[in-house]
Amino acid sequence: MRDVAVIGVGITKWGEIWKQSLRDIYVETALLALEDAGVDRVDSMYVGSMSPGLFVGQEHIGALLSDYLGQKHIPAVRVESACASGGVAVRMGFMEVASGISDAVLVSGIEKMTDVGGDEATYALGSAADQEYEGYHGLTFPGLYALIARAHMEKYGTTREQLAMVAVKNHKNGANNPNAQFPFEVTVEQVINSVKVADPLNILDCSPITDGAAAVVLVPAEKAREMKKPVIKIVGSGFATDSFALAQRKEITWLEATYLAGQRAYGMAGKKPEDLDLLEVHDCFTIAEICVTEALGVVEKGRGGAAVEAGETALEGRIPVNTSGGLKSKGHPVGATGVAQVMEVVKQLRGEAGKRQVKDPRVGMTQNMGGSGASTVCHIFEREA
């Protein structure tokens, strides 16, 4: 297996992008990554996207987007694993370069969510849960995480304020991210008093509906060394699944797929949680970040809420989590999220993160999760000395 490096990254401003179509957002973003990588032709493309079929009525977007990017005839395919689509696309590209099949792979993620109304977007997102035995009973996505939140609060004493502090922290980081959809700060009071969605979660506990894309270029590490930029290698990749329906998990508050994907990534990289300098994790809801930090072993089981309150996961804390602003502030164009996480870690490891830069990080991790946790993909990145 060859060492793989990320040589180019690209992202555009996220939000409600009325003036651009799925293909235009894609091409603009992918060109930034190709430019950053200094390549104009790639061997293949993976596009992480959860549901272009339901959001814009367009399937078969691998061929569509390679055509519009001027990369006609190359292999190009969409990768789907609900909200983990982007992270899984990164894994596909990683495996293709590591195996020697391709020397330059463009991995991107995209979702154009505002071409449908709120009800249709809710329906599309709901299709990541069990339609027959969760959706049939009127359970929504915020509802699924609300079930986890209440169980976590009762089991570990996690407080409503601690949930809110996840949003406060991530918005504080996102305020320094020019590409974020909501680059402003919020307070604990604002979160707790915002519109109720699914008790105990309010609207400011939830990631938003977003249009956006992100792209990265993967090459063999030996090629990356010929460039002038720091070499950021993918040293670990882990992917795992779990019982599909939340009710059928052994423990509602424990994300087993995240634990397993993390263990697999740590194992491949030869790293431990203590080796990480920063993480980008899937905070689709505030409770999710709390459970993820526990499952990845960066905080003790049950202490996720207390760790946020103690500032351990803040930008200047013991282990910064979601320096980009996370899904909460940066936005959550579902399929793009996993790729944007990779981009943030690469920017941090290169020292290009501007006002939200962590001091001299060497190792970073991404965690991207689908549904109520039935899929998780993790990657570990390291800057070569």
Add this chain to the structure above:
Amino acid sequence: MSTPSRYWREIPQRYRKEANRCAPCDLIYFPPRLICPECGNRALEKTVLAEKGSLMTYTIIRVPPSQFKDQAPYAVGIVEMDDGVKLTGQVVDCEFDKMHTGMRLQMEFRKMYDVGHSGIICYGYKFVPEY
């Protein structure tokens, strides 16, 4: 809109609570499965779910999917049945502020929603306080 067959084929579960059981693992599966995910056993036997259980966790849905608009706000919980099976379902006939984890519930056959003016009416189980 889906054809009625999608609804009709789930009736054994939604109306009659039909499940199946892996005897070696002593585990019940709902909905029924063709293979036991724990041991790989394919010779699962038919059984029927317990009717009573305890509320493990719940939420109040205030932003509902469109087919549930006329019911919101409503409670959805995960209930651990007395046979160990954990089910997702609505908790009804109970004030929200009287609801608590651990409360005893039992299943009742109720209307879930209807599909537009000319579509089918969908039924299934909901949970009510034990009586």
